[in-house]
Amino acid sequence: MKKRVILLLLFTILITTTSCSAKEQNRYSAQFLELFNTVTEIVGYSDSKEDFSVFSQLIYDNLEEYHQLYDKYNEYEGIHNIKTINDNAGIKPVKVDQRIIDLLLYSKNIYELSDGRVNIAMGSVLEIWHDYREEGINNPESAKLPPMEQLEEANLHTDIDKLIIDEMDSTVYLSDKYMKLDVGAIAKGYATEQVCKIAEDNGYKNFLISVGGNVRAIGKKGPKKELWSVGIQNPDRYSEQKSLFTLEITDLSLVASGDYERYYTVDGKRYHHIINPTTLMPSEYFTSVSVICKDSGLADALSTTIFNMSFEEGKAFIESLDDVEALWVFQDGKLIYTENFEDLLKK
Structure with missing residues (x-):
């Protein structure tokens, strides 16, 4: 069995x-x-x-x-995955499952849509931040920031055009041997x-x-076919108010990006995991953003995109898309949301 x-x-x-x-x-x-x-x-x-x-x-x-x-960290018997592709950077193309091809093609489209703010070719930069964050979490007294020159050197190997996808042969090749994917x-x-x-x-x-x-x-839920109730988490973990809003939705996705989950502290300042491709540092515009649209993959990508944008840019970007709503939570606790966001609130 x-x-x-x-x-x-x-x-x-x-x-x-x-x-x-x-x-x-x-x-x-x-x-x-x-x-x-x-x-x-x-x-x-x-x-x-x-x-x-x-x-x-x-x-x-x-x-x-x-x-x-x-998975970019672990190997599995009989499976060529993201780690396999990274391990063969600059060496040879890797034959992969169609589901990897589909994700990578989708990610290239997201790169264009987000004007480079979501770049799966940034693995070399993100790996440095990951290592420093893990060390900082495990040894808080010796936590430090990665040197900017190290980040800038890694950033030379983040050109998404060097991600070569051969749909006919179902292969993926990183033509830069120092390049790494992070999806x-x-x-x-x-x-x-x-x-x-x-x-x-x-x-x-x-x-x-x-x-x-x-x-x-x-x-919908239950015999009465009611809408599903979902909460938007309050990024302030010390607040008694656990959810900022409760939405009632059907056939929609809700995805949030924030600075309150994966982070470490250096000299009293918190450094989270969402790295701005322009500055190579954690974005500091917001505490969290939430995106609501039908497709969960799109919502995930859009939440990272607008987390790496100023509010004015992000609002204009979201308003340029059909059937997408968003909520921004600023560092001072201020909340701003798109025009039709209130229509989703639980009555």
Whole structure:
């Protein structure tokens, strides 16, 4: 029997009383911990615990495949992934799964859309920041910033045009031997979107998934077909108010980028993980931004994009797109959102 890898499966049952003909509706939730180095949560309605377990396993299995393909740190038997591509930079093309080709092509489009503010070819720069951040977290007393000259040298190897994709042969080649891919700004949201499509193709039409806060709502909830309620996290971890807003959504994604999760402190100042490609330093415009649109991959990319823009630039950029809303949380706690954002607020 296939091993069940879901670490925690929580069940609650809601029995509806809307009409004498309505059958019992069961609300189930599942949670697993390790994929994309974050917590994934699923909520859905099913006739039985067994049926929901099949659904949860479908989500897990497919998300695990995307996790392994897009992993830049670890190797997996029989899989050529992002790490394999990086390891072969300047050496040879690597034959890869179509799902990697699709992500990289999508990422090139995002690079153009964001005017370079989301660049998956920045791995050499981001790796330096990652190493200094990890050292700073593990040894706070000796935490320091990476030298700018080191970052500038690494930035010479971030030309996305040196990412060579051969769709006919399904190969990827980095022509600069010092170049590294880092798909962290896109991969989680992109994978969430693809897995939700797989679930829909398998007949699941009403569920909610959160992959490390990348929220995707499909259909509606319960026998009354209500909208899904999702909260926007307050970036101030010391506040008693855990959510800034609660939205009611269907067939939409909510993704936030912020400075309050992956960071370390140097001389009393916090340095987070979202690096501005222009300055090579963590962006300081906002504490967090949130984006709401249909596609989770796009929402993920857009949240990073506008986090790396001034408010005036970001607002104009978001307003140039169709069916996209955004919320900006400034360093002083001020909140500004797009024109139709209020339409999504829970009444």
